[in-house]
Amino acid sequence: MRNMKWILLLLLLILIVVLLLVYRGTIVAIIKPEKIQRTTVTVLKNEKMAFLVTDRLVTQVVVEEKKVLPGIGTRSGYLIGTVKVYYGIDLSKLTPESIEVKPQKVIIHLPSPTVLDYSVDLSSLRFFTRETGMMKVASMFMKNDDLRKELEDRFYKEAIFFFKTNGLLPDVETIQSRLKGFEYPIGKLIHLNVEFKIKGANLKLDSKH
Known part of the structure; x- marks a missing residue:
């Protein structure tokens, strides 16, 4: 017994x-769901992985500005250059509330994809003007600095507008599938299964002429 x-x-x-x-x-x-949330956010916001870059885009952009003076003519300025854009997820925006702790896994609710970094190849920049009518004579007494500055200020928005209108920025479904490759290594860091869920893209930049 x-x-x-x-x-x-x-x-x-x-x-x-x-x-x-x-x-x-x-x-x-x-x-300890709170501890899991804090640990996950700390890991993801580490300097070495503060950004999840899903796409690197490079293209040539042309920005144009036209000024019309009635009775005199027109003056157009053009700025051409090569732009590089890194697109993906900014993990620095995560908070403990972004982490959903489930029985068998952790769901990480990611912010909308956005432009993470943007740069212009300065060696590629080309600026020139074109005049019509009497503006050809008047332009001899005009400075190009102001016109070029206007074009440079618009370069970023024009580049993003070009990427959007030509379907070069990936949709949410595409990014979601690419993020699958990050789930396992990040899961190993926090010793739990990880699943990413991403919000819809909200990048709305219109071209301004």
Whole structure:
């Protein structure tokens, strides 16, 4: 009888251990979801992985500005250059509320994709003007600095507008699929299964002429 009690106790302990192993994710989530949230955000906002770059886009952009003086003519300025854009997810915007702790995994609700970095190849910039009518004579006394500055100020928006209108920026579904490759390595860092969910893109930049 005594041996039977020990056997039952041993079986009970084995059962508890098995349950702990099987439902480890559940127990962890129930006991310390706040700690999991903080840890996950800390890992993702680390300097080395503050951005998830999904696309690197390079193209040549032409920006034009036309000024018309009635009775005199027109003066047009053109600025041409090569633009490089990095597009993806800014992880620095994550908060503990972005982390949803589930029994067997952690769901990370990511912010909308956006432009992470933008640069212009200065060596590629070309600026020139074109005049009609009497403006050809008047332009001899005009400075090009102001016109060029106007074009440079518009370069970023024109570049993004070009990417959008030509379908070069990836849609949310495409980015979502690319982020699958990040789930496993990030999951290993926090010792839990990870799933990314991304909000819809909200990049709305219109060309201004």
